[in-house]
Amino acid sequence: MGKEIKIALAGNPNSGKTTLFNALTGSNQYVGNWPGVTVEKKEGKLKKHDDVIVEDLPGIYSLSPYTLEEVVSRNYLVTERPDAVLNIVDGTNLERNLYLTTQLTELGIPVVIAINMMDIVRKNGDQIHIQELSRELGCKVVEISALKGTGVQEAAEAAVAAAKSAKTIPMHTFSGPVEHAIAHIEEAELNGVPPEQQRWYAIKIFERDEKVLAQLNIPKQTLDHIELDIKAAEQELDDDAESIITNERYVYIATLMKGCYKKKNAGKMSPSDKIDKVVTNRWLALPIFAGIMFLVYYISVTTLGTVVTDWTNDTLFGEWIQPGVSGFLTNIGAAEWVNSLVVDGIIGGLAAPIGFAPQMAIVFLFLSILEDCGYMARVAFIMDRVFRKFGLSGKSFIPFLISSGCGVPGIMASRTIENEKDRRMTMMTTTFIPCGAKLPVIALIAGFLMGGAWWMAPMMYFSGIIVVILSCIILKKMKIFAGDPAPFVMELPQYHFPSIKGVLLHVWERVWAFLKKAGTILFLCCAAMWFLGSFGIQDGVFGLVDTESSFLAVIGGGIAWIFKPLGFGTWQAVASSLSGFVAKEGIVSTMGVLSGLGEVEEYAVSMHDQFAAFFPTSIAAVSFLLFNMFDSPCLAAISTMSREMGSRKFFWFAILFQNLLAYAVSLMVYQIGGLILGEIAFSAATAAAFLVLAAVLYLLLRRDPNKHPERLPERQAAYTR
Amino acid sequence: MPLTLANTGEETMIRKVGGSPEMKKHLEDMGFVAGGNVTVVSTIGGNLIVNVKESRMAISREMAGKIMI
Numbered sequence: 001m002g003k004e005i006k007i008a009l010a011g012n013p014n015s016g017k018t019t020l021f022n023a024l025t026g027s028n029q030y031v032g033n034w035p036g037v038t039v040e041k042k043e044g045k046l047k048k049h050d051d052v053i054v055e056d057l058p059g060i061y062s063l064s065p066y067t068l069e070e071v072v073s074r075n076y077l078v079t080e081r082p083d084a085v086l087n088i089v090d091g092t093n094l095e096r097n098l099y100l101t102t103q104l105t106e107l108g109i110p111v112v113i114a115i116n117m118m119d120i121v122r123k124n125g126d127q128i129h130i131q132e133l134s135r136e137l138g139c140k141v142v143e144i145s146a147l148k149g150t151g152v153q154e155a156a157e158a159a160v161a162a163a164k165s166a167k168t169i170p171m172h173t174f175s176g177p178v179e180h181a182i183a184h185i186e187e188a189e190l191n192g193v194p195p196e197q198q199r200w201y202a203i204k205i206f207e208r209d210e211k212v213l214a215q216l217n218i219p220k221q222t223l224d225h226i227e228l229d230i231k232a233a234e235q236e237l238d239d240d241a242e243s244i245i246t247n248e249r250y251v252y253i254a255t256l257m258k259g260c261y262k263k264k265n266a267g268k269m270s271p272s273d274k275i276d277k278v279v280t281n282r283w284l285a286l287p288i289f290a291g292i293m294f295l296v297y298y299i300s301v302t303t304l305g306t307v308v309t310d311w312t313n314d315t316l317f318g319e320w321i322q323p324g325v326s327g328f329l330t331n332i333g334a335a336e337w338v339n340s341l342v343v344d345g346i347i348g349g350l351a352a353p354i355g356f357a358p359q360m361a362i363v364f365l366f367l368s369i370l371e372d373c374g375y376m377a378r379v380a381f382i383m384d385r386v387f388r389k390f391g392l393s394g395k396s397f398i399p400f401l402i403s404s405g406c407g408v409p410g411i412m413a414s415r416t417i418e419n420e421k422d423r424r425m426t427m428m429t430t431t432f433i434p435c436g437a438k439l440p441v442i443a444l445i446a447g448f449l450m451g452g453a454w455w456m457a458p459m460m461y462f463s464g465i466i467v468v469i470l471s472c473i474i475l476k477k478m479k480i481f482a483g484d485p486a487p488f489v490m491e492l493p494q495y496h497f498p499s500i501k502g503v504l505l506h507v508w509e510r511v512w513a514f515l516k517k518a519g520t521i522l523f524l525c526c527a528a529m530w531f532l533g534s535f536g537i538q539d540g541v542f543g544l545v546d547t548e549s550s551f552l553a554v555i556g557g558g559i560a561w562i563f564k565p566l567g568f569g570t571w572q573a574v575a576s577s578l579s580g581f582v583a584k585e586g587i588v589s590t591m592g593v594l595s596g597l598g599e600v601e602e603y604a605v606s607m608h609d610q611f612a613a614f615f616p617t618s619i620a621a622v623s624f625l626l627f628n629m630f631d632s633p634c635l636a637a638i639s640t641m642s643r644e645m646g647s648r649k650f651f652w653f654a655i656l657f658q659n660l661l662a663y664a665v666s667l668m669v670y671q672i673g674g675l676i677l678g679e680i681a682f683s684a685a686t687a688a689a690f691l692v693l694a695a696v697l698y699l700l701l702r703r704d705p706n707k708h709p710e711r712l713p714e715r716q717a718a719y720t721r
Numbered sequence: 722m723p724l725t726l727a728n729t730g731e732e733t734m735i736r737k738v739g740g741s742p743e744m745k746k747h748l749e750d751m752g753f754v755a756g757g758n759v760t761v762v763s764t765i766g767g768n769l770i771v772n773v774k775e776s777r778m779a780i781s782r783e784m785a786g787k788i789m790i
Contacts, residue, residue, distance in 0.1 A: 062750035066743050096752045096774040242742070246749045250757060272777070273762055282765045381779035385766035388781075487744065488781035489751065492770065 005052045007159045008077060010104060011088035012097050013059030014493040016116045019502070020088055020146040021056040024156050046156055054156075055082060061096075063103045064242075065211050067418065077107055078200075083163035084110045086155060088146070091121040091128060092494070094261055098253045101137065105170045106203060108196030110162035111139045114155040118143040125264035133260045138171040147499060170199060172252045177236045178244060181229040182206055188222050206230055207242045272494040276378070285382045292370070297404075297461075300362040308358035317355065322347055337534075337544060345530030345593060346523065354515070360436040361511045363405040368506045372498035376401075377490060384488050390469050391476035393417065393485040396426040400433055400468065404461070407431040407637040409510060411644055419486035427641055428654040429471045431633040433464045437584040438629060444588055445625040448611050449618050460629060467630055471661065474699045480653075482706030521635060525582040529590050533575070552594070565685035566627060566663070567620030567670040572613065577627060583634045617679045623670035631662035664692050724759065724780075724788040725767065732760045733790045740787035751778060753788055 009024075011017045025044025046052035057076060058069035065071050077085070087104050089097040094115075105111050113133075115121075121128060134141040140158050144151035162168075173179055185202040193201055204212040205226060218226070230241050237244050269277075279288055299305070322343055329339045370376050376398055384394025395417045403410030410430045417423040434442065439457065446456035475481045529552070535543065536550035556571030556578070563569050563577070572594045579586040595610035615621040632638055632655050645651045671689035674680035727733055735757050738745050752774040753759070760772040767782035 061752075062746075064746055064750060066747055066750075093775045096776055099750070099752070240742075242746060243738075243749065243755075246746070247754055247756065250754045273772075276763060276770060276777070280763050280765055280770060282763075285765055377779070381768065381770070382765060384768055384779075384781060393781075487784040488768065488779065489748065489784050490779045491751070492777040492779050494777070 003051075005049075005084070005160060005163045006055060006080070006082040007046070007052060007156070007163060008055045008057055008082040008085050008109075009088065010057045010073060010077070010085055010100070011059060011116075012061055012090060012093075012100060014491055015059065015088050015090040015093075015097060016146040017056065017059055017088050019499075020114070020116065020144070020152060020155075021054065023146055023149050023152045024054050046160075047153075049156075049160065052156075052160055054086075060100065062100060065209065071211075077104075077109065081109060084112060084159045086159040087111055087113045088144075089113055089115050091115045091117045091143075092124070092126075094128065095250075095253055095257055098137075098256070099249055102170070102172055102249045102252065105137060105139060105168050105172075106200045108194070108198075108200060109168065110159075111168045112155065112159045112162050113137065113139060113141045114144045114151070115141060116144055116146050118151070119145045119148055127262040127264075129260045133256070136171060136256050136260065139168045167196065172249075174245065174248045175237065177233040178206065178248065181226075181233045184229045185226050188226060189216070189218055203245060206233075207245055270494065272374075275495050276492075279375070280378055280382060289379060289382055292375075293401075296363070296366040296370075300359060300366060305359040305362055308362070309355050312358055313355040317347070340534070341527070341530055345534075346526050350523065350526060350589070357511055357514060359439070360405060360514060361507055363436060364507045364510050365503065367402060367405060368503045369498050372503055372506075374493045374495045377492050380490060381488070381492065388485060390472045391481075391485060392422055392426065392472055393419070393488050395488070395490070396422060396430075399426050399430045400465075403430045403433040403435055405436055406510065406514065407433075407435045407633045408513070408640045410435075411637060411640045414644065417486075419483075421481050421483055422485050424645060424647075424650050424654075425472060425475050425481055427644055428475070428657060429468045431637055431641075431658070432467045432471065432630055434460045434629055435584065435633075437634065440585055440588040441580075441625065441628055444591065445621050448615075449621055460625075463626075464629065467661070467665065470696075470700060471657075474696075475657075477699065477702065477704045477706065479706060480650075482704075521583060525579060525586050526589060526593075529575075529579055529586070530593055533590075533593055563627075565671065565688065566623045566666040567617065567674065567680070568615055568624040568627075570614055570616075573615065573624055576614075577624070577631070580628050581632065581635065581638075583636070584628065586634075587628055617674065619670055619674045619677060619679050622673070623666040626669055627662045627666040629662075630658065630665055632658045664696065668693050668696075722790060724761070724769065724771070724785040724790055725782055727759075727761045727790055729761045729763060732758050735759050735788060735790055737789040738787065739789065740784070744784070744787065748784065748788065752776060753778075759788070759790065 009017055009021055021042065021044070024046055026047050042056040044054055044056075046054050055076065057073040060067070060070045060073050063070060063074045063077070065074060076082075085104050085107070087101050089101060101111070101113060115128060115130070118128075128143075130141050130143060140162060142151055142155045142158055144155050146152060174182070182199070182202045185205050186198050189205070201212060201216070205216070205218075208230070213223075233244065234241055239247070278284060325347060326339060326343045329342060367376075370379075379401070380394040380397050382394070383397040387394050387396055396414070398416065399410045399413040401410075402413050407430065410433070411427050414423050414426040414430065417426060434457075438460070442457050442460050449456075532552040532555070533550050534545070536545040536552075536554070538545040538549045552575045553571045556573075556575035560569045560571050560574045563574055568574070568577075572591070575594060576587045576590045579590040591611070591614070595613070611621075615624060633641075638655070641654060642651045645654065667685070667689050671680070671683075671686040672693065675682060675686055680686075724735075735753060735755050737755055738748050738753055740748070757774065762770040762772055762777060764770075769780050769782075769785050771778050771780060771785075
């Protein structure tokens with residue numbers, strides 16, 4: 001047995017790297033379109049080669065150390081030194097992609113180039129001379145189409161073969177003065193470095209790369225000597241060292257392209273451009289976007305969504321599972337409390353969230369299609385100018401959009417935002433957008449209040465967006481979030497038909513994660529809530545009791561005073577909100593269990609009396625709904641946030657902010673709204689509500705204390721996580 | 722003049738990339754390099770979509786202002 005072979009997969013964002021990785025390893029990962037999806041380290045065993053490990057590096061444009069992705073990839077390549085690099089290159093965008101290739105070949109690691117999207121290149125009638133390219137770059141070049149799976153295995157075999165034998169020697173040279181300086185640097189300092197790595201280090205020293213300089217720990221005297229050489233080159237070429245190298249790489253590629261690449265329709269508008277002419281048109285962009293979003297939510301929430309949800313709830317659970325299980329338990333002679341626990345507590349509790357999983361799948365289906373075809377990147381661009389007005393970049397929009405399905409992937413999607421402050425602010429506010437799990441709660445309260453008005457859900461989305469905007473304005477004026485959002489630059493991938501396999505995999509992954517959550521956390525939550533709500537100590541004896549004297553009533557009653565000013569100081573409402581911290585969909589199940597109705601998935605007129613016990617007034621029900629919309633999200637989202645924030649301080653700040661905000665919003669709505677409607681009388685709490693309103697207005701409207709017109713955007717800070 | 726003032730659909734040459742060293746390097750890595758060509762595909766509220774080295778880049782007004790053509 002030989003030792004394990006490690007192959008690193010490197011390439012530009014949107015070059016099809018994730019698709020290739022999946023094809024090579026057969027693992028099921030998500031394929032997206034915006035940069036940074038593969039920011040975490042992913043590896044897999046090469047199919048049919050148990051001893052070959054493929055390492056998927058993040059999509060990068062360069063090996064400079066400015067973005068997180070570049071640092072990750074560079075560190076891996078330089079310190080771990082894989083046995084070979086499989087460089088995936090987008091054949092429709094050869095020039096820009098080869099820029100990274102010129103850097104990879106300098107590392108002294110065997111490189112194999114896989115030119116992707118060859119099917120499109122051929123369709124366009126363009127020509128790439130593979131042999132010529134291979135000769136010029138000094139490494140093997142193979143043609144592939146990752147999406148169609150052609151040439152993929154050959155590319156992998158070539159990389160394995162290269163790992164075993166070949167060496168890649170960079171064929172390109174820089175201009176005289178640069179080569180002169182590099183030769184001096186190699187001579188002066190790099191004797192201790194293995195010969196094949198000398199050139200990489202020499203170039204980096206020439207570029208005054210801080211990370212390499214720190215790593216090598218060069219004596220001051222040598223450094224001064226080297227500096228003279230660099231200065232001489234800079235003077236001769238009239239540019240700074242870093243730009244000289246960058247420019248000369250591009251110049252080299254341009255000459256290379258002349259010999260190896262023939263473009264048929266130069267200068268013509270591509271189909272992608274034609275679509276962009278309409279879709280990103282200055283007048284049409286926003287209406288088209290609004291139209292698409294309306295359609296997505298109309299279909300997934302109202303028409304198709306209702307059909308599948310009703311079927312799951314009424315037929316699958318209502319007619320088959322619950323009566324079936326109940327009958328089975330009675331037949332085998334199970335105790336009545338067991339029957340109650342299983343049928344009402346657990347199955348009844350799980351029915352609502354599981355019933356809405358198909359609806360969630362439809363939302364995610366649409367969102368994945370939009371992502372995969374390339375539209376989502378345009379959305380970020382379209383929304384950038386709007387978002388900039390309240391201190392965020394357009395990249396924050398994607399997390400907000402995804403959060404309308406589920407907050408967990410929404411929080412994860414904020415990774416693509418380079419600026420750390422923007423990223424944290426997005427994570428804090430993104431769960432204010434009603435996620436799918438909050439829909440049953442909205443539907444229930446809407447039913448309770450006004451017989452299920454259809455506009456209640458859009459209203460909540462709208463107020464969610466308003467709360468996000470106002471929070472951002474307030475947060476941006478705080479010192480810890482101050483600073484302009486990072487300037488926006490983002491590659492827009494070409495529009496293409498989404499791959500059905502990729503989209504379905506993605507939807508399945510998210511729905512499965514949700515069902516797993518329903519099966520574990522929610523299952524326990526239901527059982528615990530049932531236990532707390534059914535058992536208690538009555539007349540000094542522990543046992544099954546009426547709900548009014550259950551443990552839940554005691555706990556809920558104990559902290560109900562906190563929620564009294566919000567109008568829902570009843571223990572049932574408090575207990576339901578508590579279960580919302582575990583999972584938002586648990587609110588409805590808990591309300592069902594507590595009102596003794598068992599499974600509740602949608603409101604019926606007959607339930608009015610039971611829910612009236614929860615809420616003394618209708619404005620109290622609104623206040624309850626708002627509190628549960630804006631308080632800290634479910635456990636799953638909270639733990640995701642804690643992981644992604646990367647800072648205890650910010651995490652607790654976020655939790656505090658979310659709950660205070662929810663409390664403040666509910667307080668104002670209940671007290672001030674109630675007063676206006678004449679449902680409640682003026683009290684100390686009403687005065688407090690007015691004070692809160694004043695404080696919010698002050699925070700919102702005060703002059704930004706951190707604004708200095710001369711201040712430059714803090715781009716440096718953006719890249720140090 | 723800055724890229725923000727370029728006519729839509731006209732291919733022009735980039736003369737200089739400015740901004741902080743980090744921003745400059747990032748722009749250069751993405752293909753905005755002096756001597757290279759750039760075409761504005763569309764504009765929206767001052768933000769641009771440009772064609773640079775056969776890829777479409779969305780770029781904000783602030784950043785486009787640092788690219789001289």
